[in-house]
Amino acid sequence: MIGKPIFEMLDQIFVLLQHWLVSFLPAVLRPAAGVVLGVVAIVCLYPALFALTTVLERKGLGRIQNRIGPNRVGWLGILQPVADAIKSLTKEDIVPKSADGVVHFLAPLVLVVAVFMGYAVLPMGRNMVLVDMDAGLLFFYAMSASTELSVFMAGWSSRNKYSLLGAMRAVAQMISYEVPLLMSSVAVVMIAGSLSLTKIVEAQNHYTWGLPHWYIFTPWGLAGFLMYAIAATAETNRSPFDLPEGESELVAGYHTEYSGFKFALFFLGEYLAMFSISGLGTTLFLGGWSAPIAVLGWVPSWIWFFSKVMVSIVVFIWMRGTLPRLRQDQLMNFAWKFVLPMTLLNLMVAALWRFLGGGWERWVFCSAIVALAYVGLGWAGMRQGHFGPRRYRYAE
Amino acid sequence: MSFAFYLVAGLTLAGGLAAVLLKNTVHCALALTVAFAGLALLFLQLDAQFAGFAQILVYIGAVAILIVFAILLTKGSETPKDGVFSRSWLAGLAVAAAVFAILGWAVLQSAHVLPHEMAVPQVTVLQIGNALMGRYVLPLEIVALLLTAATIGAVIVAMHEKEGRK
């Protein structure tokens, strides 16, 4: 292969760039400067991705809903986010008179900061991780748990019943779905034997017959990924779990009373959370930055990571355009009576997988258990009316 | 002692003080969160990464939210008319001061026997996991049982009593 060094360089181009830039500084400052560079890169990159995604989402939704979508600013409306940014920066920042000023001000900041923190441990390519932490996954979840508080702060400080209701719904939903989210990741941790996200990716970066060892291609991994995807959708308040911001009931949920730049921050925070949770899902189940087939290994690793994330984002958008919103009781029943039991069972299946050795039995057993549980739980839930249409009880 | 320590310790103590002193209950809860976060940072300074993240996950992610929910459910966010401190606040303060005095005195008295700088312990999550599953497996199981019991208990205690049933 002639092009091998070139591809390796392409693969590591950002790492090399960082090293090159840092090498201008005195040795004492180098580690700190490296981190600062990484932070700057993340802080610049993801908002750009956010801008791109908003256009993508609006155009995509437009297509799904048989309309054109934004098409005025720039070529095919591609500059729409720039116009939006200018608008939100120049708009008047309205704070309600009765609002709790300090908390009202702090809420969007806390959200964005906490969300950004999560990116510190995501490996976005080979050697491309800001902090390779031993307890990376725990850190990520600790940070994502902190966002809940900011949502509450926003809703409570607005002194608006819609805001408060939206915030309480959002927090309840996030807490409910955080449990299955964590549980489905624990299965991965059990198999990979590490909380470090880089090690988890490394554990999946093997190939048999040119096919990858991604965890999604195992029975427990597939079930875990499905549960993770459901919980992630709910955790980011995306449709069909977007009750906290249901426009028809709550105007806009907890950020009803925000305008201008603060609103933009909330918007940004939500999309950033979506990116980071997609990135984590990619890392845990889809092999992170590893190539989907061995022969494509020469393509730079970060391309794979970002393509996988973007595919997840497209799926998010697609679901938003397709699925109607759930009801609150359906949401809670679904979390506690289907997703959580399934993830708990999945833990056991993963343990079984781990201890059944390398033979074919583990495929048969684990698939059978997962399939049986899925069918059984779903059937029982449907039968008892947990997931279906609501049965009204009228007063006698 | 480093500057970072004073900063974080100051943050923690300020958060704690605010949590105790503020009038608005929700503000108290938020200040408590600040104290929790400061403590997590202190844990990180003590090279207890796992405990620090667990602290954030459990306290900020769960306990703080629980407290906030409880405040809203008990209409506690309105400031009561007859003051936020109890009638016997002076006695309470005195007792607390006495406790601090005795604790601080004990710490300072024994300062000379306390160890100085130690090498940073290299503890990986893997070691913690092995310890939890090995030497500490019985406590772990008991904690699991306790959490289950607490979950059930909390649900039952806070459950609405249905009218017209036994």
Next chain:
Amino acid sequence: MTPLTAYLLVAALLFAIGLAGALTRRNAILVLIGIELMLNSANLNLIAFWRYGPHPEALTGMMFAIFSIAVAAAEAAVGLGLVIHIHRHAHTTDLDKMNRMKG
């Protein structure tokens, strides 16, 4: 002042703050907040002793702290459940008004 002494003093102060809160506030939830602070200061002590103790590799203090965090979570859940229950019955969370167990 050695680092350990500093950490212990911070923990003692936090404990006293928590105790003061638990002893002086009217609202039952704030009493619980005070108790949480006290528990946390104990955790700080445990971690500090683990860090500066003779056998950090044995993980005793760390484990103690982790278990204590778990127990505190359970305590908070049950405590707040009780407060909500009391509020539903007595329509107050004011501890000064809750003295039906008076001897």
Next chain:
Amino acid sequence: MQGDLLALRNLFADAPVPPQPWMVQRLWLIPALPMVASGIISLLKQPRRRLAAGLAIGSLTFSLLLSLFALGNMLDELDAFLGFQHTFHVSFSDPVPREVVNFTWIQVGTANVDLGWVLDPLSAVMLVMVSFVGLLIFIYSIGYMEHDENFTRFFCFMSLFAGAMLGVVIANSVLLLFMCWELVGLTSYLLIGYWYRKPAAAAAAKKAFLTTRVGDVLFLLGMVWLFSQSGTLLFYNHGAGSIEPAALAGLLSQHAALGLTAAGAIGLLIFAGAAGKSGQFPLHVWLPDAMEGPTPVSALIHAATMVAAGVYLIARVYPLMAAGALMQPGALTGGTTTALTVVTWVGAFTAVFAALIAVAQNDIKRILAYSTVSQLGYMMAGLGMGGVAVGMFHLITHAFFKALLFLGAGSVIHGCHDEQDIRRLGGLRADMPLTFVTYAIGMLALCGFPLVFSGFWSKDGILDAALHWNVAKAPFYMLLFGALLTAFYMTRQVGYVFFGYWRGGKPARESPAVMTAPLAILAFFAMALGLIGTPAWPWFRGFLEGRTVGFDLNGFKEPDLAALMGASALVVFLGLGLGAWLYGGNAPKPEEPDVLERATPTVWGWLRDRLYVDEIYGATVIAFYAWWARVADWLDRRLWGGVVAGVGWAFGLWARLNRLLDIYWVDGGFDKGCEELAAAGGLLARVQNGRVQTYLRILALAVVVLALMLIWSSRS
């Protein structure tokens, strides 16, 4: 020579060890499949009958396939093994190929509690037998149990039983064996008491459970002893197992009481467990009562498999039983030890004893039950005198023809509207032709009808071993007499049931094909299986003992063999003839006494009442317990009750005295005191003002005081 051998072994020890066969690694699947099926069935609701039966039968079919695969595997290995020995002129300490998979279950301090499974010819043969007979009986049960409302529960228990029994078979650890053993006992209990609303069934289940428990306690003792002496629970562990030569040497060097070695004593304790499960003489009482369960249960558990588990257990620990007397370490034949002698005598006695009782029974299943006890005695005696192959061959053939007989009896009961008394049946030859033909084949196999029936060859093997036993000749004559009795009582039963005329109420009808098809298959095997154990081609024996055997008619030319076969055939013909003469033409009416009863009413009465063993137990063990309970009751009521009453009375008197004192003297002063105390209490009660914070404050203050005291005391 020894050195060469060692060098050779070492040479091959260095060579890359061939990986264990695929089947050995997966042997656990065989018991696991039915157990999992049982677990799933237990969750099903009553109406899911087809699913339940399908799961049970499907899982057992898979187990059967795997068992056949394991047997094939073993045959291949035996060839390779013998080829190796032949090529290199070596002999291993183990005469048969044996594959074990062991793992540690729990680690307690330095002691490991190991579990594992073993695949050797013994377990392979047994696996195939259990799963095959089990499968046929499962299929049969669909027909037999079709009207039962608890159909799913039945298959749940049956499946659990099959899994546990297969677990007993593959166990390489005495602990695993014991666990499965107890599971088997549990399912036996559950299935005997399957119709728990019938008081007799519930009582029989309890009796079975308690009686086998007597043996199991002794078995447990033996197990613990074995563990403490050999330090391992495994049977085979590449030379380090508890019944391998190294450990046996240690056990032999120790002496227990009564001149027994530790090995012998442990062997006897284990035999006690086996005797309980296999219904050997003092503990046989539960087995006839166990016939209260559904007939497929009787066929599977109380005829073919579970009761044979005791025999299998003795075969499994044969090296232990025979320790010290073996020609060659690890061999499976030869030698007489105290333990084996006890096994032989108990077996031979049980064989005759139960056969005698069987003569005078009138319940179709009870006759078969006593016959089972008797045949188990044969197996034990065969093990004791002739070694593993002799006993196991009879076990396998017996499993087939006795299952056949029980299923045939079930078919009769099913067809005759739950009538079990043979005096109320009769003439079924015409009504149930298929059942009759298969039943007759089973009966002839059980009697040991010469040449074409398997029972003849396996029983002959036992008699042959008894004839050549060098301790005593009595067992031989006992067993021969037993054979006569067997032929007689079976002829009597068949005469009553199938010949003569119909004495019952509603006319009988033939059972459905789902029941008769297993009968036909079993009948085929009841005849054909004999072929693998004839003296001319003792393939079965060769397989179990690690030899290849060819067909050789000279096998018949062994000394005494022809005479023995003649004698045994004669005995069988005598029994058949006697039975046919007495009962063939016209059996008596239900109300009339039996032919033999008219002849010797006294003896008949003894036999009919099962030689009063139950009554003896009732009069001794149970009576003792009842007496002891009465004594305890009396002590409670009279002695302690009297004492208590006396004390009470004394105190009553004292109280009356006090009352007078109180009223006239104390009260005045006391009331005053009370008032004062109440006032003081009110004062103290102020501390308890119901405010949580006050308590907390006091607590904190107390902490401060305590800390001060601590510091102060450490100062001084």
